[in-house]
Every structure is written in structure tokens, then in C-alpha cells.
Amino acid sequence: MKAKATITFLFIIFTQLFQAQIDDKFYQPSKEMKPIDLKFENISTPVEKDTITAILLKPNTAKPKATILFFHGAAGNVSTYVFMIKPLVEAGFQVAMVDFQGYGKSTGTPTHLNVAADGQKFFDTMLNRKDIKNTKILIYGASLGSQVATHLAKNNKAKISGLVIDGGMSSFADIAAVFAPQFKNALAKMLASVYSAKEDIKATEGLPKLFMYSKNDNTVPFSQGEEMYKNAAEPKQFFEFTDDHLSAVTEKPADVVKAIEALIK
Secondary structure: OHHHHHHHHHHHHHHHHHHHHHHHHHOEEOOOOOOOOOOEEEEEEEEOOEEEEEEEEOOOOOOOOOEEEEEOOOEEOHHHHHHHHHHHHHOOOEEEEEEOOOOOOOOOOOOHHHHHHHHHHHHHHHHOOHHHHOOOEEEEEEOOHHHHHHHHHHHOHHHOOEEEEEOOOOOHHHHHHHHOHHHHHHHHHHOOOOOOHHHHHHHOOOOOEEEEEEOOOOOOOHHHHHHHHHHOOOOEEEEEEOOOOOOHHHHOHHHHHHHHHHHHO
8 A cells, every 4th residue: 555655646746747847848938128119017916926027008099999918928028029019009009918927027937827827817907907997808819828818718708808819829739749749649638637729719709809820830830720710609800911920910010900900899
């Protein structure tokens, strides 16, 4: 019995260590903040023993068209992705961009589970602000940020006006299998309990959705965008462009703004 208990204990420890390694492969945070050439407000939100930080960028209008809660990709921090939201701010949207644990000025270490919990905490905090609570809310997930964005949209559907998925992978397991196809089955089993955008999107019926993908994307296969779109109920729109990953806004800024504006009309 003692030997059996020891083996069970070692198995649990091994599983936890392997899961930590899987988390570590997905997140590549940076502490180096690039210059941000827009006016913004720094925001800090406590989460247990750590703090997640965000920036809020406001347009030069009396009232914003809507508030966009932006969840960025695996690498960098909020400053890395300002180029994606600049045309939106200039078009009259206010945008809140969050750095999860370990990114930018946020403390802690990102994992699939704490990113999801932190996302909900950030969402609740933003919706309680006076300058946000009376505006329409859009959730925007870029690349890896699509996972938490879709998860939040599923769990807060009645509180938001639309969801934008920009170059988002269909699931953690699917994107991992692209880079390690020999471990596809093992990865699928290991990540089976983690939230999945391609499954969560099925529970967003009635919510306007915009999917932006390129067939020339060298990071996320176009087929994952097609699967996401197929799994989503109406209303939905598929926006196709030709440049690489997350380049829709640099290739077709006016068209991207127009497509996002359509979500709130």
C-alpha cells in the first residue's frame, strides 16, 4: 500500500510539472515596455497575491462609440500591440488593454487557469468604471488572446455587444499540434480540460461576431479560423485579408474599423 501511494504521489507531481511546462510553452511575456504614442491611463487590479496592470486609451471625442476590452497574444505586452488598436482609438473607440500575470508591469506567472480567472476579474473591474459601464462593450481577442476572449464572451454574453477574433487559434491543443504534430494525441489529452475557443464559441449564439484571418498567416493556420467560424452561430462575419499574422489592421485599417463598427449597429 505504501509503495502504491508513493507511485500515485509521484504521478501527481509529474503531471503537475508537465502541465507547468505546457503553460510555459504558450506564454512568452516581456517586461520591456515600448513607447506608446497615444494618451493613456494606467490601471492596476489586485488578484490574490499578485497585480495585473492595464492601460485605457480614450478617443478625442465627447463620448466613445464603444469600449473595447483587448486581450493580446502570447508574446510581448500591451505596448507590443498598440499598433492594432490605434486606428480604433482614432475612429472613436476607447480601448482597455490588459497584461496578464508576468506580462509588462504585471506580477506573477501566466498559466491557462489564472489567465482565465484574471480575465474575468479584469472584465468585472472595467464594467464597474463610470466611464465604461454606460457604453457598449466589445471583447477583442488577438492570437492567443482569442482563448480567454471567447471564454469571457461565453460567460458574459448578456453584458457585451460583440466579439472580435483576430488570428485566433481554435484551441490550445490545436495550435500546439501545429508545432509538435508527433505529440498531437498526447497534447489533446493533456489540454482536454482547458477552455477551448472552438467549443466556447458554440455558446455565443445571438452575439455579433467578427473573425479576421489570412491564408498567408505563418503562425495560425487559416483552417483554424474556418473551424472557429463554422462552429459559431449567427450573426457572424468572416473578414479575410492577405498579409501575415495580426496584420489586418495595417493592411486594411478602414475596412477593419468599418467591420467592428458594424458589430454595434
